Amino acid sequence: LPKLIEIGDIKGDLHAHTIASDGSGTIAEMAEAAIARGYEYLAITDHSKAVGIARGLDEKKLLKHLAKIEEQNEVLKDSGKKLRLIKGAEVDIMADGSLDYPPEILDQLECVVASVHSGFDMERARMTDRVLSALSSGQINILAHPTGRLIGIREPYEIDMEKVMAAAREEGVFMELNCYPERLDLNDIHLTLAKEEGVLAAISTDSHSTRNLSNIFYGIHTARRAWLEKKHVLNTSTLAELMRLLKKG
Ligand SMILES: [Zn+2]
Numbered sequence: 675l676p677k678l679i680e681i682g683d684i685k686g687d688l689h690a691h692t693i694a695s696d697g698s699g700t701i702a703e704m705a706e707a708a709i710a711r712g713y714e715y716l717a718i719t720d721h722s723k724a725v726g727i728a729r730g731l732d733e734k735k736l737l738k739h740l741a742k743i744e745e746q747n748e749v750l751k752d753s754g755k756k757l758r759l760i761k762g763a764e765v766d767i768m769a770d771g772s773l774d775y776p777p778e779i780l781d782q783l784e785c786v787v788a789s790v791h792s793g794f795d796m797e798r799a800r801m802t803d804r805v806l807s808a809l810s811s812g813q814i815n816i817l818a819h820p821t822g823r824l825i826g827i828r829e830p831y832e833i834d835m836e837k838v839m840a841a842a843r844e845e846g847v848f849m850e851l852n853c854y855p856e857r858l859d860l861n862d863i864h865l866t867l868a869k870e871e872g873v874l875a876a877i878s879t880d881s882h883s884t885r886n887l888s889n890i891f892y893g894i895h896t897a898r899r900a901w902l903e904k905k906h907v908l909n910t911s912t913l914a915e916l917m918r919l920l921k922k923g
Pocket residue numbers: 764789791818819
């Protein structure tokens with residue numbers, strides 16, 4: 675066996691919600707929880723407006739929220755804490771493959787996590803085109819929960835993962851391993867494909883509370899099933915490396 679990834683290799687989390695959308699923690703509370711885990715960074719990625727049920731943010735609310743994240747970074751710096759909050763959003767991929775924010779808004783985000791939350795019953799070719807079109811926008815950093823499965827509740831949607839993986843490599847997009855126990859999406863087989871294609875995986879908790887950050891445990895074990903090593907995972911990077919990898923274009 676190669677030296678498989680361990681929980682201690684993880685330097686931060688790139689998918690987390692706050693009370694601004696459907697999370698239960700404030701920005702400050704999520705930051706403290708990340709500090710308690712010894713993280714260098716935490717991306718705050720609340721929902722975009724299409725997800726009404728999760729109180730997704732419109733452009734105006736998002737910009738206010740980003741200002742609050744910046745303020746919290748100042749507070750952290752002033753108190754000598756090492757955590758850096760990353761300004762992000764979880765942006766919906768619409769049915770036609772467009773993104774739920776216009777480019778000038780996406781440009782203001784340091785980490786764009788894109789995902790499908792609707793129209794799961796599309797046939798395979800259409801769903802693949804939908805996601806490929808989002809990937810080719812040049813505006814996405816991470817494709818979140820790429821098959822949409824909820825174990826025991828919802829089957830994965832039909833999608834050509836080989837095509838998606840090739841496009842992700844081409845476009846410099848990272849693929850999420852969502853650590854929610856119901857999701858574990860990508861699964862071990864898709865993660866092996868990502869490794870073979872040279873696409874880094876982002877092992878992200880998609881936390882909706884401070885406690886959810888500990889779900890990283892489930893992601894690490896799924897990654898180990900795919901024989902992922904530290905070098906195959908985006909968020910084993912230091913903050914400086916990460917910010918370079920998140921630069922678009
Ligand atoms: Zn999501």
